[in-house]
Amino acid sequence: MLSRLLKKNSPPEAIPAFTKKPFFRSEQKAFYGRLRRALPKCYVFPDVELRALMTPVSTDTRQRRSEKEYLLGRKVDYAVFDARLTLLCVIELKSGGVIDNTPGSNAQLLRSASIRHFCWDKQNLPTSEQMQRMFGSYAEPAAAKDEAENLASAPGSLLDDMPSITFARATSLTVKALEALAPLGHTKAAYPHVWERICMFCTEPNHLEEYLISLSVQSRATKRAGFPPEVLTEIYNIEEANAPFINRTPTKPSWNDAFDTRHR
Incomplete structure (x- = not known):
């Protein structure tokens, strides 16, 4: 009883004040x-959680x-x-711009879900012009005819009022x-023969992947022989x-890399 009376007489808890950040x-x-x-022509969202972009492919609850x-x-x-909120790519900013390829890393999970992934040095970020060249067709609107066809095929919704943008x-x-x-051309300057072969295979994604893997020392996983860090990057x-361009034969998903692009 006494504790109940004391509770009634205690002043209400003050509500904390906030200001805009x-x-x-x-x-x-x-x-x-x-x-x-x-x-x-794209929507760019900062600070996005991976669970909003991908979902497990396993059917086991x-x-x-x-x-x-x-x-x-x-x-x-x-x-x-893009304009229809289809995921095109993701960007990570890291010190040195070095991709973490350890098992279970963001890069590995994104690759397993076939999500294009860019990783840039936060101390040396690219210019708009460099980004346009990197993004390629993402930065260019499609022909007006294609836009009209895509808009006509869209289901009736708020998207009907939005111009269709395809790539x-x-x-x-x-x-x-x-x-x-x-x-910065580190590979091209230090290893011109390697760069020449990379350019030669660039239009054949599977062959390019095989060549890049062949640069690895067979017994040392992801470490490469003789290449300095800037070339490795x-x-x-x-x-x-x-990676997104490679034609892969579907395999049975494993526990920590069985993710697919999530559609809202």
């Missing part, structure tokens, strides 16, 4: 502006729950969508895309950009 710092805002200029929990807390810096579907990398992926970037 800037979403971007000034340098982040400047880069976002560059990104928007490079992709004027318990396994799906475990695999969804595996994605908790994982994010990418930016996700790029010419690229089937492989190009030499121009390779140069954008390696803007360029090779990894090319591997990541080439």
Whole structure:
């Protein structure tokens, strides 16, 4: 009884006060502006969780729950969508721009879901022009005829009021895309014969993957013989950009890389 009376007489808990917080710092805002200029026809969303972009392919309820929990807390810096909110690619900003290819890393999960992945050095971010070359067809609107056809085929919804934007579907990398992926030209300068073969195979994604794998030391997993870190970074970037174009034979999914692109 006494405790009940004391509870009644205690003052109400004060509600904390808040103030508006800037979403971007000034340098982040400047880069976002560059990104928007490079992709004027796309929607660019910052700080996106992986679980919003991919979903497990397993049909087992318990396994799906475990695999969804595996994605908790994982994010990418930016996700790029077309006008119909179809995911085009994701962007990560890391110190040194080195892709983490360890088992279970974001890069591995994105590759398993066939999501195109860019990784850039946060201290040396590309310009709008470099990004346009990297994104290729993503940065270019399709012909008006294609837009009209796609708009006519869309179901009745809010999308009917939105102009249809489609992109010419690229089937492989190009030499121009390779140069954008390696803007500093470390591989080209130090190993011209390697760069020449990469350019030669760039229009054949499966052959390019085989060649890039052949550069690896067979007994040392992802470590490569004799290549300095800056060259490794360029090779990894090319591997990541080439991955979505590879024709793979479907395999039985495993526990931590069995994810597919998620459709809302």
